[in-house]
Amino acid sequence: MNLHALRLFHTIAATGNVTRAAEQLNISQPAITVQIKKLEKELRLQLLQPMGRGITLTAAGKDIASMAARLFAVEQQIEQFCEQYEQGTTGQITLAATYLPSHFLLPGWLSRFKRQYEDVELTIHTTNSADALHMLTHVQVDLAIYGGVPERVNEWIDMEELFRDELWFVVAPDHPFADRHISLAEMMQQSFVMREQGSSTRERLLSLCRTYNLPAPRITLQFNGLHEAIEAVIAGYGANFVSSVIVRERVKRGELCRVYVDDVQLYNTIAVCTRSQEPLSAAARHFIELVREHPF
Known part of the structure; x- marks a missing residue:
């Protein structure tokens, strides 16, 4: 289906007039008319019919207009979601945490984060140090909050120290x-x-x-x-x-x-671990920035 033509039809249905639709879209009226004719041919349905000096929607046109309105409303929602995701105000973060940060540090961090980014979903896996790094390297979590100093760190992991006790x-x-x-x-x-x-x-x-x-x-x-x-x-x-x-x-x-x-x-050492050379989502970056500013 020609979505460009459907969008033109949607605008005509919303404005109730081909001329106003042409002005709103900055397209000539004849160009819109040609596109609507092509759409009707593609759908094998008449969408518009003359009424006096203007036009009106056919019964099929009204149904198509209703569905088109829902379609473009969803399109707008997708665009808004993408913008929010890019800004880090929505999305998901999955993290692994060793017992120390999970029980004594994460509650405060998560509370502060959720007050600022309420629509970001967080999933926490509390586990020991070895399993936390295993989950990170096997892409089961986005990041790991680590308490301790591992004897060996995988070359694919970046470890940033937050503080020491x-x-x-x-x-x-x-x-x-x-x-x-x-x-x-x-x-x-x-x-x-x-x-x-x-x-x-x-x-x-x-x-x-x-x-x-x-x-x-x-x-x-x-x-x-x-x-x-x-x-x-x-x-x-x-x-x-x-x-x-x-x-x-x-x-x-x-x-x-x-x-x-x-x-x-x-x-x-209390550290945040991420996978090397792999970009984080905006939401995950916001979380790490908050932890840096308020380590304890």
Whole structure:
């Protein structure tokens, strides 16, 4: 179907007059008439009929005009959607986040973002560090918010550091090491409550032992979530090696205590990861800009 001719007919139906339609479209009246005749021939329907000095729509013309109005209304909606998508005010963002940013940082980021970009749909996958990077490299998510420092980063991933926080050893208040300064060798003799394999913090602890040529810690209790691991330590079992962002308030309230390990000061990196050489949608760029401006 000749959509240009249909648009001319739509304008005639909307204005009720060929002359006014010609003026509105800046096309000569004879040119419009020729196009309408071709459209009628193509559709095998008469769309217009004489009425006095003017024209009117036939019964078929009225039905076609109604459908054309809906068609061009949808066209306008598509154009508006594309403009909004380009501006980042609509669209979708799918992201993977490791447990630390997902539980302690994303709620604030997402709330601030949605207040500004209400029509952008967000889907969040909370997972461990290894799986977050796997999802990113396999194009299952648009970006990943990563807490920790991976030993190896895929060459296809760009990692932008947002900020750093300290990694702390923590125990229950009645633990013999609570608020004490001890050696790393002494600390590694304790039972640890940690996250599952694939957790970046767990890998940092193991790497620390390798660096100082110490036996790997005894991880005698393992959870798939941060909250459960912390609660077990608060309940009085074992020690945990964890980002200060997670436990700082609990330490202030006296629910947990730090253990100060001499000559060991490690930091946790919070980063946003994207695929190298791949452009982001405008909505995803807006989200990253917001996180840069309000990292915590």
